[in-house]
Amino acid sequence: MDVPYKCIIMGDAKCGKTTFLRRHQFAEFKKEYVPTDRFETNVDTLIFKTTRGPIRFDVWDWGKEDKELERYPVDFYKDSRCAILMFDLAAADAFDTFPNYAVMMEQFCADIPIAICGNKADIKADFEFELKPETFLGCGTDPEDRIYSEISVKTNSNINGPFLYLARSLFKDFKLEFVKLPPLMLPPPVSLASALAKIQVVDRKHV
Known part of the structure; x- marks a missing residue:
């Protein structure tokens, strides 16, 4: 893990960006909606172990509306290495404003990997988007083109998908996989009386 990758996450209010990051951390x-403070930037660090070694994302989440992002783009977009664009699968009009974010990305930090993410797949509404996210930005069927994934933060379904795509893109290795950490092995419990007895035995040897 040489350097962290700055990742910006964007999307309309209540689509689940902060909840998504808390699920990872x-x-x-949490069911209750807690909005990111306006004019505040939250930076959350996430580290994934991969078949190519660990990768660290510093994820920037800014409590600003679309029009305000256009007014103050530099601090948020500067030095970004990748991005997640999220929308709400349960809202009929959620994807209407989504292309606006892509336009801003193209203007301020073009040529970085972008993972498009539809959240709330567990309550996905039964309607068709006029602009299908799976064909947005020329998504294809090859691994390197699968920039769109559907997730559910609530049910913990496929939440690694966006970061897996970004890690593969940044390492330029589309066979890369995330590696689960082995379970933490704790030593057997030791009673206080037993521990004190051992200490007394050691003390007697040094008398």
């Missing part, structure tokens, strides 16, 4: 899901 703390393995938890």
Whole structure:
């Protein structure tokens, strides 16, 4: 893990960006909506172990609206290495504003890997988007073209998908996989009386 990769996450309010990051950080899901503070930038560090070694993402989440991002683009977009564009699969109009984010990405930090992410797949609405996300930006069927993934933060379904695509793109290795860490092996419990007895035995030897 040489250097962290700055990753910006964008999308409309209530699509699940902050909850998505909390799920990765703390393995938890909270139902109540807690918006990112306006004019505040949250930077969350996520580290994944891969078949090519660990990779670290510093994910920037900014509490600003679309029009405000256009007004202050530099601090947020500067030095970005990758991005996640998220929308709400349960909202009929959620994808209407989605292309606007892609336009800003093209303007301020073009040529970086972008993972398109549809959240709330567990309650996905039964309708058709006029602009299908799976064909947006020329998505294809090859691994290197699969920039779109559907996830559910609530059910913990496929939440690694966006970061796996970004890691593969950044390492230029589309056979890369995430590696699960082995379970933590704790030593057997030791009673306080047993521990004190051992200490007394050692003390007697040094008398």
